[in-house]
Amino acid sequence: MTSKTQNQYLHEGTVNFVSWNVKGQNHELKRKKVLSHLTGLNAKVVFLQETHLLSKDQFRLRELYRIYIQTNQFLPRDKRSSEVSAGILWETLKAFLRGQMISYLSHRNKLEIKKVSKLKSEITRIDEEHARLPSKALHRKRQALHSELNLLTTKETEQLIYKSRHHYYEHGEKANKLLAQQIHKQEVHNAIPVITNTNGDKITDYKNIMHTFRDHYKSLYSTEFKEDNTQSNAFLDTLQLPQIDTFKLLDAIKSLQSGKSSGPDGYPVEFYKTFSTQLAPLLLATFTDARDNQILPQTFRQALITVFPKQNKDLLQCASYRPISLLNNDVKILSKILARRMEKVLPSIISQDQTGFIKGRHLSSNLRCLFNVIYSPEKSNTPEILLSLDAEKAFDMIEWNYLFTVLEKFGFGPNICAWIKLLYTNPEASVCINNICSDYFKLERGTRQGCPLSPLLFAIAIEPLAVHCRNSYQIKGIVREGLEQKISLYADDMVLYISDPENTAPAVLTALTEFQKISGLRINLNKSILFPVNSQAYNIRLDTLPLTIADQFKYLGVNITSKHNALYQQNVGVCIEKIKQDLHRWSTLHLTLAGRINIVKMNILPKLLFLFQNIPIYINKSFSKQLYSIITSFIWNSKHPRIRRATLQRPQAEGGMAFPNFQFYYWAANIQAIKTWTQINEHTQACSICAKHRIIQLKIIYRAHLSHLKLSKMFPGQDPTCERCNQAPASLGHMFWACTKLTSFWTKIFKCLSDSLGITIPPNPLTAVFGVLPDGLELEKDKQTVIAFTTLLVCRLILLNWKNPNSPLISQWETDVLYYLKLEKI
Template sequence: MLASQLRGFQAKEHITKIRMANGNITSEPSKINDKFRAFYSQLYASEFPQESTLMDNFLKTLNVPMLSSDSKNRLDEPIRPEELGAAIASLQPGKSPGPDGFPVEFFKAFSPLLLPQLHLTLSDSWKCGKLPPSFYEASIALVPKKGKDPVECSSYRPISLLNVDAKILAKVLARRLENILPSVISEDQTGFIKNRYSYSNIRRLLDILYTPSSQSPECILSLDAEKAFDWVEWKYLFTVLDKFNFGSKFISWIRLLYMCPNASVFTNSIQSQPFNFQRGTRQGCPLSPLLFNLAIEPLAIALRSCGEINGIWRKGVEHKVSLYADDLLIFISNPKISLPAMLSILRQFGQFSGYKLNLYKSELFPVDGGAPVFDYTTLPFKIAGNQFTYLGVIITRKHNCLFKANLLPLLNNTKKHLAQWSPLSTSLVGRINSIKMNILPKFLYLFQLLPVFIPKSFFDSLDSIISSYIWRGKRPQLDKAQLQKPKSRGGLALSNFRYYYWAANMRYIISWLYFHNKGNCPSWVLMELNSATGSSVLALIGSSLPLPPNKTIDNPVVWHTVRVWAQMRKHFGLTGFSLLSPIFSNPFFQPSLSDPIFRDWHDRGITCFNDLFFDNTFASFAQLSEKFNLPRTHLFRYLQTRQFLQSQIPNFPVAPDASPGDMLLTLIPTRKGFISLIYDRLVSMNGSSIDRIKTAWEQDLNQSLSMDTWDLILKLVNSTSLCARHCLLQFKVVHRFHLSKVKLSRMYPNVDPICDKCGSAEASLIHMFWTCPSLEGFWTDIFQTLSLIIGHHMDPDPLVALFGTTGEADARLTSSQRCMLSFASLVARHAILLRWRGAPLPTQAQWLRGLMYYLSLEKIRYAISNNSGKFYKVWGQFLKYFSSLQVANPASSITQ
């Protein structure tokens, strides 16, 4: 619902008119449907040449990597029921179903019953050589492309909806294939390949562009392919699978999936007759992007291996090809010879593969070197000026233009969009969630891909725009740091954009450390590690702050990344020397720059200063000699190193404790969820706290709250209820958000601080929630009711009334009873807040009615998450009690 509100419109479903083959425009729904069916039938018709000679000759010249026998056998193993179960579990719910109408949720809910039948079906299909018809069916829905002529069929984007049973089989094959793919697909290709990411492509491109170029003309070619996934020829695809040495059984499963796929087009509530596919990878199929990777790899091999194509050399490495799905970059030098050879390969490949280039949408970007300018105007490409777009990022000729071209427009668009969304009647939680759903991903994408130093003023501007939105243009009523606390710490997890920026850039810093001694170092890491003249880039990572002026790094990508790391360290006070600093080629340790013995130490395994400490104590020369086989002649270097460390470490020879920054540097950059992990670490390092709020509650309650109790209070803010509004209610209670009459009287002298309900005492926050004599009967009735439900006596307790926890008494309650108690007390607080001002008092009957109303919603939410059993486990005792009462509004809809 929130996402729909923010979009402000629904995709246009009704197609009012379309241009026919004869050029006439028709508005008849049946003719519109027929036209689309004919259009897509022709689109997916094969154009493979009658003879396969061209394909065979092209492929036989390539040195294609072969699957190992072990990998081949693993792919060929019979499909197991547990694989089907894992595939079902991995499918995303909430997607539109295929033609049979059965959604993913159906298969998840009835998985134990369906798995044996599905496994039997697939076994029988394997034996008879054909899958059931439902595996081949698809429905095509149409979404208009923005800015395109609505009367043209090509102006609509087809969305293919497959049946889930076909997706399950494809997912099983895809899960097998994804583990094998990195062994046969070059690192030049990153899309949809396990542990490879688009940031590698962008980073490599920027390193090539901004590192000093050679004296020969250089250019970067960004190629646009027409219908790349839709036009893959099946005969070519299966030939390629055989070329890669895939086993016959695995290929047979894919042949079964592609035996006779068909689809119907839906327009204006009319379903066309099915038409058959003759080419293309199936849209919406989990296996399709992996098959495309295999289909495009021979082209990459041909381009790399062609001796007439000269790539761009940087730091001793030649770069020719970079691929992300169908986005292809080619790096060219000596274009007079290289470009004709490249175009020849592309033409040959397109004749049999289905890969067709749109040359007039492809862009050629001349690299600004010192070489004479090559005349590119005779080429069939658009010549880019000072920038071009790649993977959604504007690549500029000069590094210092990246920020202005990408981040400033995004900031302005964010301000515009939030101004449009501001009138919507969304809660504080809804507005925070809208930032996380719609704004953060756009910034995070650029944070990951753009190596630019962003000043604090940019984030101050962004925070101001966001604050104005979430507080509806009014003065913030809570500190930003409280909202940004994680939900487990009583916050609302408002995104801290600066922390996400640091977390995204940490990946590159950690990658330098992780890969620098490994043989499979990515090309972009290798370029960046070699970007410092006569010294090590890694030395800057562990040096004391402030950083010295840059005199050695020739790549602005690297220098800006180092500056971002220093910015983060300064913010958290991590300014000291790190033992993770390298010894060899460390400009801060001068002897290592000129003495080759320190290189020898590196080769023996002494790579950083931390290697010189055993059990947190600086090792003796004898200990180092024994472990690393150092000769006696290295003693002087040992003494030099010891003297250096004495100047850096206050308690030498004892090693300093690892700083939070050092612990970040030891993480693995390729792990899943890396940025979220770093972000969470940074949030935990934030020194801001809510101790002030804890102290205020302790003064009101006249008792000390242990840290365990306080931590539980904070946790219950977001775990008491599934409802976002309830979480916001408890957040406001804990953070003392509500204005008491005492506080109002301080703000406005004409306001009387005396309580409206009892008329005898000042209405402080604790008074209005708990100590007011008028509320005594209300709380007494509630605690008597709760005592009856849980089976033992409970005295009225302010911790339960205010926060939903019994503190030390929790040990007497089951976890289900604690959940019930927290939610029941939350509804009681809500009843008080509904009558916050004025004389009316809440009653037990109102509390019960409110509780039953919200339980109806809670039951639905538990059912949606397929967890109805937990609902009755938590609320069974209460519902039994409530059904025994003689009330006017029985709870039949809940108790049944």
């Protein structure tokens, strides 16, 4: 294809179009030149800020991609030669498109400059001619040229002003990002004028400040020990970690959020969304080749670290800044695919007391459990305390060898483990401070912040510590209503429930030390809190522990107090004062009634709703009156209201403005809690009012019983065959239902139930094991309760004869039913 033909796909002009053919003997040399272009110190330059180029008619990006693929003869993997990997083609494609975009913008600017210069020259010539021989024709021509020059020089500015005005006109007072930017405090500046190095010297030179941050993060992400997995295996082999199945990889491009900062290569999410169909084959081939070669392309492994100051910290210290890793979007797509695959199975392998980033779980579970322990004390002479642990830079400290070992112990297959190891093979990062980027340095530990996979990997990495605490007989938890609670986790926020702290606390500290040795996760004991739960805890020596003793601490955004009646003031009272300050600051904004109501909905309502949902407090009428008085003054700009509040609270379809009714939100939050508890209670009562019987059903649901098949996976050499029938593997489903020795037994059970209730109940495992009726069969609630309880007694009888080669006796079940029905008051 000639250069002239190629240029027609760009614009009506002459721009040099380079044919990026990476095939041939010199492709490795060309690859190195391309990568040096992609990975230089100025890699932060975001050349695709003008995302409108993606749809510009003159700039035909799809056609450029087609030309590149044709030139390099990219074919499916089974049809192409192995001369050039897909990774090289992908890296070169990004460099090629970058060059074409820069070329297009450069050529466009040159044309405009040339046209401006030509107009100025023509105006100068007309001025000289008009000075010699004035005429109206020359004057009109001069005015026309001057107007054209003004339009050309101010066109871009006018377009930006119009775009800004249109954007504000459409979105200015709606509950969205633009309104949020107006109400947020502008507390931070991008520039960091001074920093203190490790020697205590203050550094003011921007380049040296960048080097100070680079040394800090290079040290932070350097491993402290070379792990050989021996110690990790010794710790993890004692844990019974559940197995999972593998899942297919899913397409994740559409799930990425637009408008986010791009990585070092400058390609935004919009680029991938616009050309997802065209890019998918080459990108997928790049992923596959990377897995087979066990190394990702270089730009996949690069990240740009930017920092934001932490609140109430010494800004002279590097540790007072929060690092954010900007990853390239192609590697984020791969991470998102793996994350969407993993998030489906995490609820089945992560215990219920860990809720952070686990699908279907909420931090309210942690808080409700905490409040139940503190405010529902039992009569006991045993001291009880809580430990709120502070994990020091938790996400940055996890050792990779440990993480990979844990993934294997949890039963993740070799396929997904290989993908995750691929993401953590030779990653590197550059620190950007004051718009100066450092050279790249290698990362050796930590989960990469900004990666969709990181929070899930951290949840998996921390779970063995929780498993150890639950299973250790040396660590005694706090018992409420017959249930022992030992630990609650939400990401790196950990709370341990401890009774008999004089004996239990040393075991906890030992476990934390051992866990640090294998995982790298360090607990900062100086910042951790010891919270006495009952009066007996004050009668023992707590000051011997290296922890801060306090009767109040903050957990998951809630101030926890030792007295229930102090919860209101320490949370709702503090929130009201913060709302007053915010509304006073926002009152100076030039907003209409609609904009002010939207501020209330997007900023005030979420804060209060969080407290309503998570704190067991009573809100009286005086609170509502005080709150509405503050907010009404704000939305009406300290003037007398002209519309009744009840009218404003009506839906927009009914002539209102959907102004929040905070009383309704408070009621809804409490009704949701009541609904959840009622559902749990109904299910529990349907099983049994006896705690021992409830535990049986709970263990069945969570597959806690040890079958021969499960034991054979834990201990190689164990026979997995069923002892009753000696025919099939003894899975839990087999032991409770499918065993041929149980067929006659279950048939008699279902016949007895059918005869007693006067309705045919077909034998099925759902009813037999869980007491749930099959679809299409409806019974009165009391009959459903009878079925649930009597089948529970059958499962109890099977467990009592778990190792017996014979099936249970129907007569024994009938005796149990007659005995327990009266006790259950059924």
